[in-house]
Amino acid sequence: MKLEYIVGIILLLFAAQFFYGLAIDPDAEFGGADGAAEDVIAEIDPDYEPWFGGIGFEPPGGETESLLFALQAAIGALVIGYIFGYYRGKNQAN
Amino acid sequence: MHIFEGFLPSPWWQIWFAVSIPVIMFGMYQMNKLVSERREVVPLLAVAGAFIFVLSSLKLPSAVTMSSSHPTGTGMAAILFGPAITAVLGVIVLLYQALFLAHGGITTLGANTASMGIIGPFVAYLFYRAASKAGMNFYLNVFLATALANMATYLVTSLQLALAFPSEVGGVFESFKMFALIFAATQIPLAVVEGALTALIMKYVVQIKSEMLVDLKVLSSAALAKIKGAME
Secondary structure, three states: OHHHHHHHHHHHHHHHHHHHHHHHOOOOOOEEHHHHHHHHHHHHOOOOOOOOOOOOOOOOOHHHHHHHHHHHHHHHHHHHHHHHHHHHHHHHHO | OOOOOOOOOOOHHHHHHHHHHHHHHHHHHHHHHHHHHOHHHHHHHHHHHHHHHHHOOOOEEEOOOOEEEOOOOOHHHHHHHOHHHHHHHHHHHHHHHHHHOOOOOOOOHHHHHHHHHHHHHHHHHHHHHHHHHOOOOHHHHHHHHHHHHHHHHHHHHHHHHHHHOOEOOOHHHHHHHHHHHHHHHHHHHHHHHHHHHHHHHHHHHHHHHHHHHHHOOOOOHHHHHHHHHHHO
């Protein structure tokens, strides 16, 4: 179980750095770094306009976007859980 | 690390497609070959792909820059199957996000695949193989290889943006510093978490399907025996 403990501690430290940041700056929203990069582009080249856009489905709002992100995570977690569970059961049956 | 749709001008978006497409083609060839020679590897391939799906959907907060970013999840696939097959798995995730989430884009798919699907995984693969030869502890090796791949991915994104948007004063280097400050700095705590989670999932692969690690030449039989010995 040793590795599980180490990973647990790392996850706790990760949570701690988040709460530390929040304590220093309670108004922080932790916006996406991708969006921050967009601001830098606007700073370097104020005239730049994205020359292409809107081919895929654009989520109408934050709710739909979080639905699709949750779906992405759920699909992944389902596959991992199913296959690991299958192998574990098979190993035990042998 | 997603460069948004339309945010890479010519010739950069074409250049990154030119970099990515041959690797993806080679990856598809390798994947076909692997799957037809060893059907039993398919579930593990699915798990590696699913791991990318899960990790790249988690937007984690980082107090370094007070912004959020996501892990890549590509380290596992890179260590198990090599960077070319990882590029194929990466492009699937990036396409999903570009088409359904307005995250990334079709015109920037080449660049995003190059950073997340190819160069990051390549770093993980090289590091893992070299450290494995040098006899490093397996889990520490997975942790470091994956954390480095995560950082490399975001440094590549910074470089891609810097090349396309050189600063008027200081040029590409100055721009690179500005982008790296956002991307790479944000990633530091995320890289640690990603390394830890990947080491953990690899432990479960060792527990339930260790013979496949030897088949895929990820571990030698001797190294595997040592790890299994330490487990009991």
